[in-house]
Amino acid sequence: MAHNLEKGTVSNRDVRIVMSVMSNEDVQIVLDQQKLERGEEAVSSWSKFLRKLEVPHEGKALSVLRNPDLDPIAVPDRTWGFWSFFAYWGLPNFSVATFSTGSALLALNLNVQQSIGALVIANVLIAALTILNSNPGIKYRIGYTLDQRMIFGIYGSYVGIIFRVGLSIVMYAFLSWLGGLCVNMIFSSFSLNYLHMTNTFPESVPMTRRDCISFLVFQLIQIPLSFVKPRKANIPSIVTCFMALFSIIGMMAYLISKNGGPGPYYYEKVTLSTSERSWMWLFAITLWYSGISTGVANQSDYSRFSSNTTASYLGMFLGIVLPGTFVSLAGMLCASACLELYGTAYWTPDEMVAQWLDDSYSAKARAAAFFLGISFTGSQVYLNMTQNGYACGFDLAGLAPKYINVTRGTLFVQLISWVVQPWTFFNTNSSFLDAMSSFGIFTTPIISINVVDYFLIRKRKVSLLDFYTLSPIGLYWYWHGVNLRAICALLCGLSLGLPGLVYSTNSSVKVNQSMMNFFDGYFFFIPLISGATYYGLNLLFPYKHNRNGKDDTVDYFNCFTEEERTARNMMALENENHNILQYFEADDISVSDIDETMNDPKVKRNNE
Numbered sequence: 001m002a003h004n005l006e007k008g009t010v011s012n013r014d015v016r017i018v019m020s021v022m023s024n025e026d027v028q029i030v031l032d033q034q035k036l037e038r039g040e041e042a043v044s045s046w047s048k049f050l051r052k053l054e055v056p057h058e059g060k061a062l063s064v065l066r067n068p069d070l071d072p073i074a075v076p077d078r079t080w081g082f083w084s085f086f087a088y089w090g091l092p093n094f095s096v097a098t099f100s101t102g103s104a105l106l107a108l109n110l111n112v113q114q115s116i117g118a119l120v121i122a123n124v125l126i127a128a129l130t131i132l133n134s135n136p137g138i139k140y141r142i143g144y145t146l147d148q149r150m151i152f153g154i155y156g157s158y159v160g161i162i163f164r165v166g167l168s169i170v171m172y173a174f175l176s177w178l179g180g181l182c183v184n185m186i187f188s189s190f191s192l193n194y195l196h197m198t199n200t201f202p203e204s205v206p207m208t209r210r211d212c213i214s215f216l217v218f219q220l221i222q223i224p225l226s227f228v229k230p231r232k233a234n235i236p237s238i239v240t241c242f243m244a245l246f247s248i249i250g251m252m253a254y255l256i257s258k259n260g261g262p263g264p265y266y267y268e269k270v271t272l273s274t275s276e277r278s279w280m281w282l283f284a285i286t287l288w289y290s291g292i293s294t295g296v297a298n299q300s301d302y303s304r305f306s307s308n309t310t311a312s313y314l315g316m317f318l319g320i321v322l323p324g325t326f327v328s329l330a331g332m333l334c335a336s337a338c339l340e341l342y343g344t345a346y347w348t349p350d351e352m353v354a355q356w357l358d359d360s361y362s363a364k365a366r367a368a369a370f371f372l373g374i375s376f377t378g379s380q381v382y383l384n385m386t387q388n389g390y391a392c393g394f395d396l397a398g399l400a401p402k403y404i405n406v407t408r409g410t411l412f413v414q415l416i417s418w419v420v421q422p423w424t425f426f427n428t429n430s431s432f433l434d435a436m437s438s439f440g441i442f443t444t445p446i447i448s449i450n451v452v453d454y455f456l457i458r459k460r461k462v463s464l465l466d467f468y469t470l471s472p473i474g475l476y477w478y479w480h481g482v483n484l485r486a487i488c489a490l491l492c493g494l495s496l497g498l499p500g501l502v503y504s505t506n507s508s509v510k511v512n513q514s515m516m517n518f519f520d521g522y523f524f525f526i527p528l529i530s531g532a533t534y535y536g537l538n539l540l541f542p543y544k545h546n547r548n549g550k551d552d553t554v555d556y557f558n559c560f561t562e563e564e565r566t567a568r569n570m571m572a573l574e575n576e577n578h579n580i581l582q583y584f585e586a587d588d589i590s591v592s593d594i595d596e597t598m599n600d601p602k603v604k605r606n607n608e
Contacts, residue, residue, distance in 0.1 A: 006221070021571050025473050025546075030556075032471040036063035055405040065154070066468045067401040069394065072141035072559035073304045077231055080156045080305040084234035085315030087241040088302055089130075091383040091438055092292050093323035094244035096178045096376060101334035101345040104287060108280045111268040112332050118284035119325050125523075126289055130296045131313050132451045137300030138309055138512035139464045141559045144298040144391070147400030149467055151446075151453045152490075155481030159490070161395045163442045167294050168392035171418035171439075172413050176222070179380035180215035181350040187214065188357055190368040195357055207423035208287040215423070219414065222381055222389065226410040231305045245323070247375040251349065252330045255337040262337030265345075283520040286440070288324075290523075293440035297447050298391050348560060354485040356507040389413055438504065441497030441522055445506060445530035452531045453486070457538055459549045465556050466547065475547050485537040493530030497522045500524030 022030075038255050060068045092098060100519035105115040136150070137144055144164065148157035188195040197210040207215075225233075256262055272280060289296075299316075306312040327330075331347065338352060339345040346352045353369045393409030404412075453461060478484070500519020503511045520523050552570045558573055 023371040023546075023553075026465065026553070029465045029469045029471055029474055032469045032474075033061075033066075035065065036065065036470065037061050039063070050403075050541055054402050056409065061468075062402060063468065063469070064402055067397060067405055069397050069406045069537075070143070070145055070401055072464055072557045073231075074557075074559055075561055078305060078307040079231055080234050080302065080312065081307050082311040082315040083238050084305070086310050086319040087234065087238040087301075088321045088386060089295075089316055089319030090241040090245070091237055091343055092295060092387060093320075093327045094241055094248065094379050095175075095327075095383050096182065096348055096350075096380065097175070097291060098324070098327045099248065099331040099334075099349065101288065101291070102330045102335060103345075103347045105328070106265065106332065108284055108287075109270065109272055110277075110280055110284060111270050112262075112266050112329070112336070113276070114270055114281070115284060115332065116325060116329050118281045119288055119328055120321075121281075122285040122288045122523075123321040123324040125285070126292065126296065126324075127317040128315050129447065129451075130299050130320060131297060132455070133447050134299040134312070134316065135460070136286050136450070136454055136462060137303035138306045138312060139460065140464060141304040142464070142467070143304055143394055143460070145299040145394055146238065146448075146467050147300050147450055148398070149193070149476050150458075150462065151449050151486045153478040153481045153483040153486075154470065154476050156478070156483050156487060159487065160446050161398050162365055163446070164294065164298060165392055165395045167401075167439055167442065168388045168395065169413055169416055170420055171294060171389040172392065173417035173422040174425060175388065176218055176381060176417060177215055177346075177385040177422035177426065179218040179377060179384060180211060181348065182373055182376040182380055183214035183218050183221075183370050184210065185350050185353045186377065187373075188353065189369035189373065192357075195354070195361075211423065218377070219417075220379070221377075222385060223411070223414055223482060225381070225385050226389065226393075226414065227405050230302070230386070230393075230406060233386055233390070234305075235422075236378075237382045237386060240375070240382050243375040244379035247349075247372050248327060248330050251352065251372070252334055255334050255341070255352075258332070259337040259341050263338075265332060265336035265339065279517065279520060282524070286521055288328075290438065290440040293443045293447075293569035295387050297443040298394070301391055301394050302386070317443050385410075438497070438501040438519070441494060441501065441519075441526065444522065444526040445493035448493065448527040448531040449486050449489050449534045450536050457543075457549070461549050461551050463550060463552050464549050464559075465554075467554050475545050478543065483543075485534060485541065485543070488537060489530045489534035491535045492533045493526040496529060497526060 054062060055067055060071070062068075064316055085541055091308075102112075102115060105118070106112070110118065136147055142150075145157070145161060148160035151157075152160055194210065197208070199208040199210075201209060201212070270277060300546065303312060303316075334352065335345040335347050338355070342355055346355065349372055356365045357369055359365070389410045390406060391415040393404075393406035396404045396409030396412060397406055454462075463475050468539055470481075471477070476483075496515070496518055499512060499515040500504055500522070502517050504519070551570060553569075554571045555573055560568070560570065562572070564570075
């Protein structure tokens with residue numbers, strides 16, 4: 001049964017109650033955390049300057065491994081239910097990128113029906129993988145950063161974090177450019193001159209003045225949202241998600257009705273052989289997965305806000321499967337109707353709106369442009385912030401917790417995204433759009449290792465105390481802070497996928513068909529390689545630690561309900577600061593008191 005400390009002044013009795021369920025190692029780790037959080041006294045001018053740069057923490061713990069954004073989520077902050085997770089996954093689907101996915105799928109010589117069949121299978125598998133990967137967040141309230149410490153080690157975690165930071169920066173820039181195209185719809189509805197704005201940039205600059213203005217405006221819209229807590233992004237995400245849904249339904253209904261049918265793409269036949277068709281289905285599934293693989297990888301960053309486990313699972317599943325299938329179908333039908341109506345297959349909403357305004361700059365067309373622009377701009381903003389902006393903020397906070405929190409990290413990715421120059425992805429012969437199909441080779445091994453580690457190695461039990469210590473006796477110290485088993489499994493999966501990336505972006509390289517086939521289906525193959533390698537290495541070289549596969553004995557972070565603590569036989573800490581360290585810092589508790597308590601026969605028996 002869970003116990004409760006008496007509220008009020010910390011006493012010697014309080015310490016004895018807590019320490020009666022703590023092992024000697026627990027005490028040493030707590031003392032090590034205390035040392036990290038105290039840090040060195042700021043004496044020199046440089047150290048005083050660094051102290052001023054520390055993130056605001058409002059009296060909460062701060063160290064080289066910890067800040068408030070990296071702590072397990074407290075019970076009052078569990079505010080995400082079914083609709084929050086439905087919207088979180090609805091946003092990447094009710095977006096410009098997903099609306100235009102059909103162009104890539106039809107380019108594989110699949111028709112509309114075959115493409116949708118592949119997407120249904122892909123979305124069901126992605127939903128299952130997402131739910132599996134979300135469990136550390138749902139059960140233990142930890143995000144992607146702590147996930148990486150769990151599987152790669154305290155220092156090894158930098159590998160997974162840096163991968164995710166790099167992808168976040170690139171994808172943030174990519175989606176910001178698409179968001180700028182949505183802003184163009186709004187501004188074009190205001191002014192005919194803006195719609196037909198002439199370019200004043202040199203030909204060497206691969207973008208127009210019009211697109212530059214909209215990209216800048218979209219970036220400025222996002223900046224204030226850096227100061228919003230990520231857990232509070234769920235309500236506007238729900239609103240913008242459904243605005244985009246209604247806009248897509250309206251566009252599809254109008255175009256099909258005006259055309260008198262779905263257009264030529266819908267009636268095309270597949271001419272591929274059975275073998276070729278099978279590989280194209282496999283590649284279509286992988287291609288679709290790659291675009292949202294980063295969101296699958298860092299699902300714990302948001303699943304830790306879950307207020308109800310069943311509702312969260314259902315929201316994730318339906319949010320991935322239903323919009324992911326419907327929006328792609330709508331995009332293909334709209335493009336098909338446009339081909340018959342206008343002689344060109346338009347794959348993005350801004351192209352369709354531009355055609356309508358060119359045909360007739362009437363009040364009706366301008367109203368349609370405005371409302372479509374508002375809807376898609378809103379969905380792009382919250383898609384980009386949740387999937388890349390806040391996610392990168394969490395990751396950067398994991399690299400330097402004392403100086404970077406989510407707000408500072410998000411501002412960083414917003415500023416640095418300009419360096420990526422996303423306009424070159426669309427207006428030059430850049431191989432970026434081809435390379436996008438390979439993004440998952442970096443995240444899929446991490447996801448696979450995380451699932452195997454959590455369910456098969458740890459048996460769904462995680463020690464939270466060890467996430468914030470540099471002590472070699474910590475559970476996640478492994479070998480000098482690095483889990484070599486996980487690193488090896490990561491490299492095995494990654495190395496087999498890299499040749500396909502080279503082939504897809506460099507046509508001058510001779511293709512090894514076997515490696516290219518592996519790349520086309522890496523969504524299926526990498527989990528088998530990395531997952532099996534990691535599990536096998538743990539069987540051959542088991543990690544022996546007496547807290548591996550066990551829960552904490554004390555709720556050190558006050559992040560569980562009374563029912564959860566009772567189920568885990570965990571003691572509660574009910575105190576103003578919710579931090580075990582204060583019990584060792586209290587003025588009336590001396591080192592001799594701690595030694596005396598640890599030498600108590602009852603405590604010794606409990607430790608044994």
